[in-house]
Amino acid sequence: MTSADVAVAGPGEAGPPPGDPPEADVGAAEGRGAEAGVLTRALRRPALGALLGAVAVFVVFAVTDSTPQHLWLTQTGFQAWAQQAAFFGIMAVPVGLLMIGGEFDLSTGGMTGFCAIIMALLVGNEHWNAWAAVAVTFAFGAAIGAVNGIVVTRSGLPSFIVTLATYFVFRGLSVGGVLKVNHGSTSIGLTGTDHPGLKSAKDVFGGSFAHSNGLPAGYQDAILWFVGVTAVAVWLLGRTRFGNWVFAVGGDADAARKVGVPVRRTKVLLFMGTSTAAALVGVISFLQSNTAVSEQGVGYEFYYIIAAVVGGCLLTGGHGSALGAALGACIIGMALQGVIYSGWDSSWDFTFLGAILFLAVAVNTLTHRRAMRARR
Amino acid sequence: MTMLLEADGVGKYFGNVRALSEVSLSVRAGQVTCVLGDNGAGKSTLIKILSGVFAPDEGEVRVDGAAVRFHSPRDALSAGIATVFQDLAMVPLMAIWRNFYLGSEPTKGWGPWRRFDARAARAGTREALAAMGIDLRDPDQPVGTLSGGERQSVAIARAVHFGARVLILDEPTSALGVKQAGVVLRRVVQARERGLGVVFITHNPHHAHPVGDRFVVLNRGRLLGDFAKDEIGRDELVRLMSGGAELETLGHELERIPGIAAPTEPQAGSAPSDLRAVPAPAESQDGPEPAQTHAAPVSTESQAGPAPAEALDENG
Numbered sequence: 001m002t003s004a005d006v007a008v009a010g011p012g013e014a015g016p017p018p019g020d021p022p023e024a025d026v027g028a029a030e031g032r033g034a035e036a037g038v039l040t041r042a043l044r045r046p047a048l049g050a051l052l053g054a055v056a057v058f059v060v061f062a063v064t065d066s067t068p069q070h071l072w073l074t075q076t077g078f079q080a081w082a083q084q085a086a087f088f089g090i091m092a093v094p095v096g097l098l099m100i101g102g103e104f105d106l107s108t109g110g111m112t113g114f115c116a117i118i119m120a121l122l123v124g125n126e127h128w129n130a131w132a133a134v135a136v137t138f139a140f141g142a143a144i145g146a147v148n149g150i151v152v153t154r155s156g157l158p159s160f161i162v163t164l165a166t167y168f169v170f171r172g173l174s175v176g177g178v179l180k181v182n183h184g185s186t187s188i189g190l191t192g193t194d195h196p197g198l199k200s201a202k203d204v205f206g207g208s209f210a211h212s213n214g215l216p217a218g219y220q221d222a223i224l225w226f227v228g229v230t231a232v233a234v235w236l237l238g239r240t241r242f243g244n245w246v247f248a249v250g251g252d253a254d255a256a257r258k259v260g261v262p263v264r265r266t267k268v269l270l271f272m273g274t275s276t277a278a279a280l281v282g283v284i285s286f287l288q289s290n291t292a293v294s295e296q297g298v299g300y301e302f303y304y305i306i307a308a309v310v311g312g313c314l315l316t317g318g319h320g321s322a323l324g325a326a327l328g329a330c331i332i333g334m335a336l337q338g339v340i341y342s343g344w345d346s347s348w349d350f351t352f353l354g355a356i357l358f359l360a361v362a363v364n365t366l367t368h369r370r371a372m373r374a375r376r
Numbered sequence: 377m378t379m380l381l382e383a384d385g386v387g388k389y390f391g392n393v394r395a396l397s398e399v400s401l402s403v404r405a406g407q408v409t410c411v412l413g414d415n416g417a418g419k420s421t422l423i424k425i426l427s428g429v430f431a432p433d434e435g436e437v438r439v440d441g442a443a444v445r446f447h448s449p450r451d452a453l454s455a456g457i458a459t460v461f462q463d464l465a466m467v468p469l470m471a472i473w474r475n476f477y478l479g480s481e482p483t484k485g486w487g488p489w490r491r492f493d494a495r496a497a498r499a500g501t502r503e504a505l506a507a508m509g510i511d512l513r514d515p516d517q518p519v520g521t522l523s524g525g526e527r528q529s530v531a532i533a534r535a536v537h538f539g540a541r542v543l544i545l546d547e548p549t550s551a552l553g554v555k556q557a558g559v560v561l562r563r564v565v566q567a568r569e570r571g572l573g574v575v576f577i578t579h580n581p582h583h584a585h586p587v588g589d590r591f592v593v594l595n596r597g598r599l600l601g602d603f604a605k606d607e608i609g610r611d612e613l614v615r616l617m618s619g620g621a622e623l624e625t626l627g628h629e630l631e632r633i634p635g636i637a638a639p640t641e642p643q644a645g646s647a648p649s650d651l652r653a654v655p656a657p658a659e660s661q662d663g664p665e666p667a668q669t670h671a672a673p674v675s676t677e678s679q680a681g682p683a684p685a686e687a688l689d690e691n692g
Contacts, residue, residue: 044516239491241481244470248478251467258465259479260450318469 040370046312047324049363053310053356054327054334061338072341075215080341082219085333086226089326090281091300092307093233094273096325099308100237101270102250102317103152103159106301107144107166108278113297114170115141115282117178120188120292125181127194130201134283141279142272149268159271167301175294186294198287206287222284226326229277233322246270250317306353307332310360319368331356379441380405380573381426381457381542387434388421395421397434399599401592403542403573408564410584411577412617413594419577420546422594426575427459427544428452458540462547464531468520472512473501475519476534504537505530508566525556532563536572543567544575549583561587581617585610593617 042048065072091108098105115137122133148166152159175186182188190198205225208218237243245266248256257263286292309315310331311324335356339346379402387397396418403409413419425432428446436443439455446452449459466475474497482493482500501515510529512522519527528548535543545564549557564587567574578584584591591608593600593616601608601616608616 041516044518235491239494241483241492244474244478244481244492247470247474248467251469255463255465255467256478258449258461261479314469318467 045321046314046319046364046368047321047327048312049360049367050311050321050324050327050331053360053363054331057331057334057338057356061334061341064338064342064344066343067341072338075212077337077341079215079217079219081330081333081337082223083333084337085330086220086222087281087285088300088303088307088332089226089329090222090229090284091274091277091304092311092325092329093229093322094270094277095301095304096308096311096313096320096322096328097233097237097246098270098274099305099313099315100250100317100320101246101267102253103267103270104163104305105148105271105274106160106163107148107170108274108304109297109300109302110167110170110174110295111141111144111275111278111297112281112285112300113292113295114174115279116286116292116296117174117188117282117294119283119286121181123195123198123286124188124190124290127192127196130195130197130287132197134201134205137283138276138279141275141277141282145272145275146268148275149271152271153264153267171295171298174296174298178294187291188293189291202287205284206289220288222288225280225284226329229280230322230326233325237322242266242269247318250314250319252318303332303353306357306360309364310356312364314364314368315361328360379403380439381575382438382441383422383426383432383435384438385435386422386425386432386437388425388430389433394597396425396432396597399592399594399597400435401575401602402590403575404589405541405573406568406571407589408568408574408576408587409590409592410588411575411592411594412579412581412584412613413600414579414617416596417579417594417617418597419579419594421597423459423544423546423575423577426452427457453540456539456541457544458535458538458542459544460528460531460535460546460548462550464527466519466527466531469518471516472519472522472530473498473515476501476504476515476530476537480538500537504533508533508536508563510563523556524552525559528552528560529563532560532567536567536570540572542573542575544577546577547579548576549578549580557583579617581610581613585613 062072065077071077091112095105095108118137118140119133122128122136123130128136144166148159148163151157152162155162178186178188205221207221209221209224211218237246245256245261245263248261249263249266253263281297282292285296307328308320308325309328311321311326311328313320313325332353335352336346336349339349339352382400382402384400385398387399388395399418399422401409401411401422411419411422424430426437428449428451431445431447437446438444439457444451444455446455452459467478470478473494477497477500482496483490484493484496485491498515502512505512505515508529510526510533512526512530519530522530532543532545532548548560548564552560561583564574564576568587568589576584576588589605591601591603591605591613593602593613595617603613
C-alpha cells in the first residue's frame with residue numbers, strides 16, 4: 001500500500017514546482033460529487049513526506065557507501081541504523097503524540113539518562129531484584145510526566161518553559177546526586193556478583209535476537225520495543241477515542257472542551273507517555289551496557305523533536321502521525337550511521353541534521369497548505 | 377402545539393448594569409423564533425441564559441412547561457437544548473467525521489480492545505449530513521477546508537444528530553456572504569421541518585423574516601415587541617429593530633448631502649419611505665416582498681435578501 005502511495009505521489013512531488021500541476025489537481029478535487037483526488041488524499045497523510053525522505057536518504061547512502069563490501073545494503077548496515085533509530089524512535093513517537101496534542105517536552109533527553117541512573121543505583125549499588133528496579137523506574141517516569149503535565153495544564157505556563165525547568169533539575173541531579181551517592185565518580189556500574197533477576201531482565205530489555213552467520217551479534221531488543229511502541233501509538237492515535245482527543249486538544253483546546261473532551265487529562269496522559277518512554281529507554285540502555293553515566297541522554301530531546309517534525313508532526317499541534325515520527329527517527333538513524341559508512345567527516349553530523357530538519361519543515365508546510373487549501 | 381422552551385420575564389445584571397430585563401419568549405416544536413436586535417441589545421445575554429451558560433437573576437426558564445434551572449450548558453444539552461455558538465466548537469485541522477463525533481465517539485470492542493469505531497463514525501456523519509440535505513463529497517476533508525456556510529451546516533447537523541429538540545443558533549449568518557447565508561437559512565428551515573424548535577439569533581431582519589415564525593425584538597436589554605409572522609412585515613421589522621425615529625432622522629440627513637441619492641445600507645435605505653407606507657399586518661401573507669406599497673428604493677433592497685428559494689416556498 002505504501003509503495004502505491006509513493007508511486008502515485010511520485011510525479012507530483014518530483015516534478016518541477018511551477019504552478020500547473022497543483023492547479024490541475026485542485027480542479028480535480030473540486031469535481032462535483034467526486035471524492036477528493038488521490039493526490040490530495042495522499043498529501044493529507046502527514047507520514048508521506050517522511051516516507052519519501054526515508055527512501056531518499058537510504059538511497060543516497062546506498063550510493064555513497066564507501067565500505068569495502070558495501071555493508072550499507074547488508075544486515076550489518078541495517079542493524080546499525082535500525083538500532084540507532086530505535087533509541088531515537090522509542091522517544092520520538094510519544095514526543096510526536098505530545099506535539100500533536102499541542103505541547104512540548106524538553107525534559108525527555110535528560111529523563112532517559114536519569115532513569116538509567118536510577119536503574120544503575122538500584123541494581124548495581126543496592127542489589128535490588130532487577131525487575132523491582134524496572135518497576136520503580138517506570139513508576140518514577142510516569143510520575144514525572146504526571147507532574148510535568150499537571151503543572152502545565154494547571155498553571156497555564158508554556159510547556160516549553162515548564163519542561164525546560166524539569167530538564168535542568170534532572171541534569172543537576174544526574175551530576176550532583178550521582179557524585180554524592182557514588183563517591184566522586186560519574187559512572188555507575190555493577191558492583192559485586194549478586195544481581196537477582198538481572199539475567200531475565202536483560203533478556204527482555206537488553207538482549208538481542210535473530211543471530212545468524214551474516215550477523216553474529218543479532219539485532220538488539222530495542223528494535224522490537226521501537227516497533228511495539230510505534231504500533232501502540234499508531235493504534236492509539238488513529239483508532240481510539242483518546243487519539244481523537246489528542247488531535248482535538250492540539251488543534252483547538254477550547255472547541256474540544258466545549259464538546260466535552262477532557263482536555264487536561266488528555267494532556268497529562270501525553271506527558272506521562274513521553275516520560276514513561278524515557279524510563280523505557282533508560283532501562284534498556286542500562287541493561288544493555290550494565291552502566292549509566294551522568295548526563296547521558298542530555299541534548300537528545302532535540303533529536304526526538306526533529307524526528308517528530310520530520311515525520312510530519314506540526315510544531316503548533318493538531319496534526320501529525322505516529323508512523324511519521326517513527327520514520328523520522330529512521331531518517332536520523334540512517335543519517336548518523338550513513339555518514340560513517342560513507343566515510344564522511346562525522347563532525348558535519350549536525351549540519352546535516354539541520355539541513356534535513358529545514359527541508360522537512362519546508363515540505364511539511366507546503367504539503368499541509370495544499371491539503372488544507374480551502375475551496376471557496 | 378407544545379411549548380418546548382420558554383423564557384418568562386427573565387433579567388440579568390452584571391454588577392449594577394442591567395443587561396436584560398423582563399424579556400419573554402417562547403419556542404414551539406416545528407417553529408422558528410427569531411431574536412432580533414442591534415449590537416448591545418441583549419441578544420447574547422438572552423441566549424446564554426437559554427443555553428445554560430448563566431442563570432437569570434429574574435424570571436424563569438421553562439422546558440415543556442416546567443420551570444428549570446440550568447447550571448451549565450451540559451444541563452441544557454441533556455434537556456435537549458443545543459446551542460451552536462459562533463465559534464462552532466470545531467477543530468479546523470480535523471476531518472469532518474472526527475469533528476462530528478468529537479467528545480461522543482462511538483466505540484466497539486471491549487477493555488483494551490475498545491476502539492473508536494471509525495467506520496460507524498464515517499457512515500453516521502454521512503447519513504446525518506444527508507438527512508439535513510448536506511452533500512459533502514468527502515467526510516475525510518478537514519473542517520478547515522469547508523466554507524463558512526458548510527461549517528455552520530455541519531455544526532447544525534451535529535446538534536440535530538445528537539438529539540437536540542431545541543436548537544439555538546447564535547448569529548449563524550453574520551459572518552457569511554449572501555450565498556453562504558442562504559445555505560445556512562436552508563438548514564434552519566430543515567431543522568424546523570424535522571420538528572425542532574429553533575431560536576435564531578440575528579441582527580439581520582432580511583435573514584430572519586423569510587424563515588421565522590415569531591419575531592422577538594430586543595433593544596437595550598428590553599423587549600421591544602414579540603410578533604407572529606402575520607403580524608409584522610419585514611420592513612416594519614427593520615424599522616423596529618433599528619429604532620425607527622433615529623433612522624428616519626438619519627435618512628433625512630443623508631438625503632440632504634448632495635451626491636447621495638439613497639444611502640447604501642439596506643436598512644437605512646428602505647426606512648424613510650417605508651415608515652408611513654407599510655401597513656404592517658396587511659401584506660405579510662405574500663411573504664417578504666413588499667414592492668407594491670412603495671416605489672422608491674427597491675434597488676437597494678435587492679442585495680439584502682439572500683432568502684433561498686426553498687425557504688420562501690416553505691413560507692407560502
